[in-house]
Amino acid sequence: MSVPYAKLPRWVDYGLIPLINLIVAFLVAGLVVLLVGENPFDAAVILVKGAFGNGENIAYTLYYATNFIFTGLAVAVAFHGGLFNIGGEGQAYVGGLGLSLVCLAFDSVFPWWINFPLSIVACAFFGALWALIPAYLQAKRGSHIVITTIMFNFIAASLMVYLLVGPLKPFASQAPQTRDFLPGGQLPKLGWLLAIFGLDIRNAPLNVSFLLSLVAAFFVWLLVWRTKFGYEIRTMGFSPSAARYAGINETRIIIVTMLISGALAGQMGLNTIMGDQHHMAIDFASGAGFVGIAVALMGRSHPVGIVPAAILFGMLYQGGANLSFEMPEISRDMIVIIQGLVILFAGALEHMFRPTIQTIFASLSPRSTGLPVKAEAR
Amino acid sequence: MAEAAIELVGINKSFGAVRANRDIHLTVERGTIHGIVGENGAGKSTLMSILYGFYQADSGEIKVGGKPTEIKTPNEAIAAGIGMVHQHFMLVHNFSVIENVILGTEAEMLLKSSVAKARAELRRLEKEYGLEVDPDAIIETLPVGLQQRVEILKALYRGADILILDEPTGVLTPAEADHLFRILKQLKDQGKTVILITHKLREIMAITDNVSVMRQGTMVATRKTAETTVGELAELMVGRRVLLRVEKGEATPGEYRLEIDNLSVSDTRGIPMVKGVSFGVRAGEIVGIAGVAGNGQSELLEAIAGIRPASAGRVLLNGKPLDTKAAADPAQLRKLGMAHVPEDRHHVGLVLQFEENENSILGYHDQGKYLSGPFLDIPAIRDDAREKVEKYDIRPSDCRLKTANFSGGNQQKIVLAREMEQDPDVLIVGQPTRGVDVGAIEFIHRRLIEMRDRGKAVLLVSVELDEIRSLSDRILVMFDGRIVGERGPDATEGELGLLMAGVETKEAAE
Numbered sequence: 001m002s003v004p005y006a007k008l009p010r011w012v013d014y015g016l017i018p019l020i021n022l023i024v025a026f027l028v029a030g031l032v033v034l035l036v037g038e039n040p041f042d043a044a045v046i047l048v049k050g051a052f053g054n055g056e057n058i059a060y061t062l063y064y065a066t067n068f069i070f071t072g073l074a075v076a077v078a079f080h081g082g083l084f085n086i087g088g089e090g091q092a093y094v095g096g097l098g099l100s101l102v103c104l105a106f107d108s109v110f111p112w113w114i115n116f117p118l119s120i121v122a123c124a125f126f127g128a129l130w131a132l133i134p135a136y137l138q139a140k141r142g143s144h145i146v147i148t149t150i151m152f153n154f155i156a157a158s159l160m161v162y163l164l165v166g167p168l169k170p171f172a173s174q175a176p177q178t179r180d181f182l183p184g185g186q187l188p189k190l191g192w193l194l195a196i197f198g199l200d201i202r203n204a205p206l207n208v209s210f211l212l213s214l215v216a217a218f219f220v221w222l223l224v225w226r227t228k229f230g231y232e233i234r235t236m237g238f239s240p241s242a243a244r245y246a247g248i249n250e251t252r253i254i255i256v257t258m259l260i261s262g263a264l265a266g267q268m269g270l271n272t273i274m275g276d277q278h279h280m281a282i283d284f285a286s287g288a289g290f291v292g293i294a295v296a297l298m299g300r301s302h303p304v305g306i307v308p309a310a311i312l313f314g315m316l317y318q319g320g321a322n323l324s325f326e327m328p329e330i331s332r333d334m335i336v337i338i339q340g341l342v343i344l345f346a347g348a349l350e351h352m353f354r355p356t357i358q359t360i361f362a363s364l365s366p367r368s369t370g371l372p373v374k375a376e377a378r
Numbered sequence: 379m380a381e382a383a384i385e386l387v388g389i390n391k392s393f394g395a396v397r398a399n400r401d402i403h404l405t406v407e408r409g410t411i412h413g414i415v416g417e418n419g420a421g422k423s424t425l426m427s428i429l430y431g432f433y434q435a436d437s438g439e440i441k442v443g444g445k446p447t448e449i450k451t452p453n454e455a456i457a458a459g460i461g462m463v464h465q466h467f468m469l470v471h472n473f474s475v476i477e478n479v480i481l482g483t484e485a486e487m488l489l490k491s492s493v494a495k496a497r498a499e500l501r502r503l504e505k506e507y508g509l510e511v512d513p514d515a516i517i518e519t520l521p522v523g524l525q526q527r528v529e530i531l532k533a534l535y536r537g538a539d540i541l542i543l544d545e546p547t548g549v550l551t552p553a554e555a556d557h558l559f560r561i562l563k564q565l566k567d568q569g570k571t572v573i574l575i576t577h578k579l580r581e582i583m584a585i586t587d588n589v590s591v592m593r594q595g596t597m598v599a600t601r602k603t604a605e606t607t608v609g610e611l612a613e614l615m616v617g618r619r620v621l622l623r624v625e626k627g628e629a630t631p632g633e634y635r636l637e638i639d640n641l642s643v644s645d646t647r648g649i650p651m652v653k654g655v656s657f658g659v660r661a662g663e664i665v666g667i668a669g670v671a672g673n674g675q676s677e678l679l680e681a682i683a684g685i686r687p688a689s690a691g692r693v694l695l696n697g698k699p700l701d702t703k704a705a706a707d708p709a710q711l712r713k714l715g716m717a718h719v720p721e722d723r724h725h726v727g728l729v730l731q732f733e734e735n736e737n738s739i740l741g742y743h744d745q746g747k748y749l750s751g752p753f754l755d756i757p758a759i760r761d762d763a764r765e766k767v768e769k770y771d772i773r774p775s776d777c778r779l780k781t782a783n784f785s786g787g788n789q790q791k792i793v794l795a796r797e798m799e800q801d802p803d804v805l806i807v808g809q810p811t812r813g814v815d816v817g818a819i820e821f822i823h824r825r826l827i828e829m830r831d832r833g834k835a836v837l838l839v840s841v842e843l844d845e846i847r848s849l850s851d852r853i854l855v856m857f858d859g860r861i862v863g864e865r866g867p868d869a870t871e872g873e874l875g876l877l878m879a880g881v882e883t884k885e886a887a888e
Binding site: 223229239242244246248 | 709
């Protein structure tokens with residue numbers, strides 16, 4: 001039986017502990033940089049400057065963050081229902097297919113502001129569809145959702161390869177991608193938003209789907225904490241036996257939760273395809289679905305945590321790219337190592353420093369830890 | 379007097395605030411079968427776990443064969459010649475018998491020689507004690523009785539002189555149990571010592587030489603089996619606990635609100651736990667179901683509450699039979715006027731991670747007064763929770779506090795407040811005061827009687843005999859999945875104790 005943790009002040013729980021984890025991650029990453037023979041302080045400065053140094057850098061950071069907000073929210077919603085959706089990658093990938101079909105069909109017909117809502121619906125529908133089968137198998141047959149969603153990532157990859165070298169590839173093209181969308185299939189950039197702060201985004205692809213991701217974050221908060229359905233999701237996630245007692249239909253919760261999760265993951269394509277590349281290329285999701293898992297873990301599955309966690313990972317992507325450019329000794333792979341360390345300390349080892357901090361707080365001021373948790377002997 | 383195989387001197391063991399064993403003295407004579415009886419939670423299993431090295435006593439001494447012995451791990455217990463057969467078998471299901479027997483004692487890199495040695499040894503044990511079992515059979519293909527035999531073989535193979543059996547007949551058919559008893563007698567004849575933990579008095583009378591009775595963590599008596607009676611043991615076991623009796627008037631029962639007709643229920647493994655039970659509960663009365671834990675009461679309660687499917691029979695609510703869909707849907711049952719306080723508030727009745735106010739709507743969260751459209755009406759929910767906190771004196775009086783931070787008694791009040799304030803026609807209650815402090819017990823009892831006086835039908839399941847006797851207007855006793863008797867509230871403890879031990883049914887059958 002796990003020993004329940006005593007209560008900590010909220011700012012420690014949600015602020016100090018993640019910060020300490022992050023600092024430790026960067027210290028270890030610094031050691032790695034040192035091993036490669038570069039100065040870790042210089043590297044850190046380049047990383048941060050590369051992510052936030054000027055308008056263009058900030059816009060790039062937020063552009064990457066947009067992807068991770070969508071996938072992070074997707075993982076978080078499922079997580080509240082006790083479901084570990086590892087399939088964000090595949091759901092994002094297939095979601096992109098939905099939007100591409102809309103854009104290919106209507107980019108010459110409608111302006112972007114009509115195609116945008118159509119694409120949102122298409123992404124949601126296709127993403128949800130990709131989550132439906134694992135959800136059904138979990139709810140009705142007990143097939144473990146972790147396994148099935150991983151498998152569906154592979155199936156998605158194969159399906160998209162088939163489509164992008166076959167039916168969706170323009171005739172006589174050599175590249176495994178769709179044709180370029182016309183302006184009706186392109187989202188406007190958010191230059192005006194950063195211009196308010198006197199920043200210039202130049203060529204960075206930050207676009208309106210960033211705003212959509214913030215709306216989605218609010219929607220997730222509303223859903224999970226303010227609706228009857230969210231209440232049922234959380235009851236299921238915390239205690240399936242209590243949910244059964246409360247008359248909550250387990251099958252329905254599993255399936256609908258996963259549909260919402262898949263729909264959220266599916267939105268990721270809006271940012272990358274409609275917002276930046278203006279065509280669907282092979283492997284456009286490039287791991288964003290997996291980063292979403294780390295983002296959700298680090299953000300404690302709460303939108304208020306997920307948005308900053310996504311921006312942190314956006315920073316690592318953008319700043320990391322700059323770093324490998326300015327310090328050739330540090331390759332792209334090194335950046336992946338640093339990201340891995342952040343995931344390790346902020347996600348997997350989340351509770352490593354907790355007992356120590358707990359003891360410190362208890363000795364400093366017993367009051368601040370609030371009521372002791374009753375550990376009942378059975 | 380014969381030589382003592384085991385002597386326990388002044389054993390104490392606490393888990394947090396719960397004193398599971400207090401100052402236990404026990405002497406088990408060599409070459410005897412010694413029974414230890416007591417209700418669930420009396421501390422029998424804790425005591426045996428200390429002897430077998432799973433737990434360590436806070437204080438006290440263990441002597442094996444007269445020598446003080448420290449037993450810190452099961453391995454040290456085995457080295458001292460103590461073997462244990464657990465209630466839930468510790469076997470590897472897809473291994474053969476012989477593989478299970480040698481598991482953990484394989485001496486060499488390769489199994490072959492160990493297996494050969496074990497085969498010879500098994501043959502010897504088989505001949506000596508009549509423990510026949512095919513050494514190459516796979517465990518999961520064997521019936522439960524044979525699996526248990528493998529557990530016994532495991533202990534003997536490790537050189538056990540003293541064998542502890544924890545509720546060995548719980549999973550056995552009567553024929554298998556009889557066979558087990560023959561084996562135990564044979565072990566005794568060969569000079570082994572057997573300690574038998576059980577709450578079934580019939581078994582104690584049938585095969586033990588001596589019997590010790592535990593109650594609430596203390597050893598209350600040790601008797602020679604030949605010199606005691608089932609009645610005396612039952613009374614010792616149940617004891618006379620001091621509990622404030624809540625004043626109550628005469629019941630004025632009205633119409634039948636809840637009728638159970640020939641209901642049968644199986645547990646998750648498919649073993650029948652409730653076997654064709656019929657009874658009714660009228661408006662304005664409390665019907666108590668007494669029984670030693672594990673005789674089907676929990677399953678009965680869950681089936682009525684729609685959490686566990688019934689394998690046969692009907693439930694009638696307000697005279698109308700529940701359709702099969704409603705009978706398996708707690709939400710539907712709530713709408714029809716049935717409220718349920720479950721036995722396990724930690725895992726079933728509450729979500730401990732929720733705030734108090736979130737738990738105060740669990741199961742009723744689809745009622746209009748808590749919702750506005752698809753959204754939760756948070757102010758309404760909190761106001762409602764605050765009202766209940768006040769009315770039921772839930773402390774601390776903070777409806778935003780996490781439920782895990784309330785004490786057991788206050789958690790139970792949260793559940794009771796939620797279920798009672800819905801003003802149901804039928805209230806079914808399981809173990810309402812388990813793990814609850816004395817002050818809260820009285821409060822909860824008062825509330826239950828209030829419900830009755832307001833004309834509600836209350837069905838109460840409890841293993842606390844005192845609780846049953848002080849609250850119930852009619853007492854039904856369950857034994858082995860059946861209702862074996864009905865008594866009025868003035869039934870004596872001894873009388874109920876006998877029924878709970880299944881004594882009357884046995885006499886009636888003979």
